[in-house]
Amino acid sequence: MDAAANRRAAWRIAQGKRGWEERTVWDSRRARWVRASVLALPGRHPDFPDQLLWLVVCRSAGRLPCYLLTTESIATTEDAWRVMWSSTRRWQIEQTWRYDKSELAFQSPRLWAWETRLKLLALAPLAYAFLVQLLRACFDPLRVWLLRTYCPRTGWHLRRVKAPLYRLRTAISRLWQEHPPDWFALARPAPAKGMSRVIVVEELRAGLLLAPASLS
Numbered sequence: 001m002d003a004a005a006n007r008r009a010a011w012r013i014a015q016g017k018r019g020w021e022e023r024t025v026w027d028s029r030r031a032r033w034v035r036a037s038v039l040a041l042p043g044r045h046p047d048f049p050d051q052l053l054w055l056v057v058c059r060s061a062g063r064l065p066c067y068l069l070t071t072e073s074i075a076t077t078e079d080a081w082r083v084m085w086s087s088t089r090r091w092q093i094e095q096t097w098r099y100d101k102s103e104l105a106f107q108s109p110r111l112w113a114w115e116t117r118l119k120l121l122a123l124a125p126l127a128y129a130f131l132v133q134l135l136r137a138c139f140d141p142l143r144v145w146l147l148r149t150y151c152p153r154t155g156w157h158l159r160r161v162k163a164p165l166y167r168l169r170t171a172i173s174r175l176w177q178e179h180p181p182d183w184f185a186l187a188r189p190a191p192a193k194g195m196s197r198v199i200v201v202e203e204l205r206a207g208l209l210l211a212p213a214s215l216s
Contacts, residue, residue: 001044010067013041014057021077027060036060038081040074058084100124103169131165131172143168150174 002013019037027034039057044050056068070083101107104124111117134143147153147164150171158164 001046001049003042005044007046010055010069011065013043013055014039014065014067017041017057019057019059020080023081025060027063030062034060034062038077038084040080040083043069045069054083056080056083096128099165100128103166104128131168132163134168135163135165146171146175150178 002008017039019039022035022037024033025036026032037059039059041055041057043053043055045053051071054070054072054074056070056074058066058068066084066087068083068087072079072083074080074083097106104127106120106124109120111120133139134146147167151167151174153167158167
């Protein structure tokens with residue numbers, strides 16, 4: 001229902017209303033900058049007439065308008081943009097969960113005990129954070145070497161991928177199958193204070209020094 005308590009379709013409530021503000025935003029699907037406007041209108045749901053709602057409408061050239069119904073209070077243009085950005089980030093969260101389920105085997109274990117579930121939920125983010133950490137610019141040589149050696153692919157679309165997490169996980173898996181890590185060596189205590197050493201990863205002995213460190 002609109003502000004006058006008339007039942008109307010969402011697009012009719014916003015019909016003829018100009019946006020509050022226009023901004024240049026990045027359209028990730030079309031990979032280009034576009035002009036977009038945002039607008040917020042008060043309303044209520046027929047089944048919950050006591051709850052004030054806000055209809056946030058985002059329009060951009062070449063795409064259908066986006067209609068978001070929220071209980072968040074919209075007082076300024078920044079509030080409307082915040083609701084719109086929060087909605088767009090939801091798809092990125094869904095993509096993250098899809099990757100975790102398929103690549104980190106979230107869908108496979110059947111864990112009934114709560115403590116065991118907590119262990120899984122603690123291990124999986126660590127593995128995901130490790131892969132995301134390898135996307136940093138300082139790890140470019142390592143990442144390129146891993147992908148070219150253990151998961152080579154061709155095609156222009158693969159060269160444009162900014163976060164090749166699927167290939168990176170596959171490359172590390174094949175690397176560890178060929179050169180199993182020495183977990184016992186990694187679990188050894190650090191040297192005493194004042195000593196220094198260079199940590200050389202056995203799996204990368206082909207010529208890549210992964211983690212030199214000075215312990216003081």
